[in-house]
Amino acid sequence: MKRILIVDDEPHMTHVLKLYLQRAGYSVETVPNGQVALASILKNAPDVMVTDIQMPIMTGKELCLALEEQYPERMFPIFVMTSMVDREHREWTQKINNLKFLEKPLSMRALTRELDKHFGIESLASAVASGVASHV
Template sequence: MGNKTILIADDETHILNVLSIKLRNAGFNVVTAEDGAEAYALACAHQPDLVITDYQMPLLSGLELCSKLMSDPKTRNVPTILLTARGFSMSEADITSHNIREVITKPFSPREVLARVQDLVQHNVVGVASV
């Protein structure tokens, strides 16, 4: 699991720090971004195995980031976990079309996020190209 790279995008520094520590301690490589535009640039540069993104961020929202990732051949198969603090409702088709594998509502337990990441990795969802 240690060679899997996770990109975390959130404009709340404490969330970046807590999740980074939790995932690094579990053996993941972690790259962080404080806005959607930086996250997209880092995704293109690092080709992460999984993206965890906040819904509301400066420059690009989490959904806009997912759309850009989906439109780029280098990142289109990267699965995403979406973090949201607001009443969030999307159809199952929209979630699937944005390659969102999980939606986690804030506040959340870092252990919960780690468990979801590990579950996605263990079930070979991460790094598997979709047809």
């Protein structure tokens, strides 16, 4: 089972993400900030990390930059979610390998689609659509 690490200080957001992703078949761990996430990753890297930017103690930006420095061989993708859409809040993400920017409000279907695409899993919706298309 693929392991997803969710980094966000909003308990409601992490709860909703965790439930949805678990129902989609993923193993999910949640942590409240970048500092806790960094310690967790250095012990046991996830298959994917989903992080917010604005958090106390260590922001998502600081976490991503620390990962680039301390874990340069990182293979897992990072999905950064935020409601901040200004260019200045996105520029730093372009300097980090294997990172995708997701805008809030976050569509659970879009996130699941991205994860399924990353893992090479055909989503149920795609399978149904292609099955219908092949029978038409």
